[in-house]
Amino acid sequence: MEQSNNIIRKPLLTANLGERTVTSVEIKEITLAPGQKAGLHLHPCPVTGYIAKGTAIMQVEGEEELILNTGDAFYEPADVHIAQFSNYSDSEPMTFIAFYLLNGNQELIKML
Structure with missing residues (x-):
């Protein structure tokens, strides 16, 4: 964690x-x-x-499941099958923020 002038920068993800x-x-x-x-x-x-x-379960096809808790960051590569992205809890909603890195006018998601 990097701190300067009371600003704290916590690395979450490098993709x-x-x-x-x-x-x-x-x-x-x-x-x-x-x-x-x-x-x-x-x-x-x-x-x-x-x-x-909340908590999510994420799995890129061919890789192990990841448990993602509040504050965890994730990366889903382009054109790769995402086998699972689910709410882990059966009793509470789960909210995530997704950043779609677009090149021109692209679809955000294709269901398979």
Whole structure:
């Protein structure tokens, strides 16, 4: 954690986007109901985000599940199957903030 003049900067995530042009960023606050699961999907653009409230389960296809708690950051690469992004709780909603790193006019998500 870096601190200077009472400003604290806590590193959350570094994501390598490769050789990609980003012309705009669209930011969405998304809330999943208790127990809600996002189906298999992909994003045509890279997505970074963080869990604002609650706990999520995230799994990029072929990788292990990740448990993401409030304050945790995540990265979903472009054009990669996301096997799971779900609300871990069966009793509380989960809210996350997603940053869609767009190149021109792109879809945000494709359900598979």
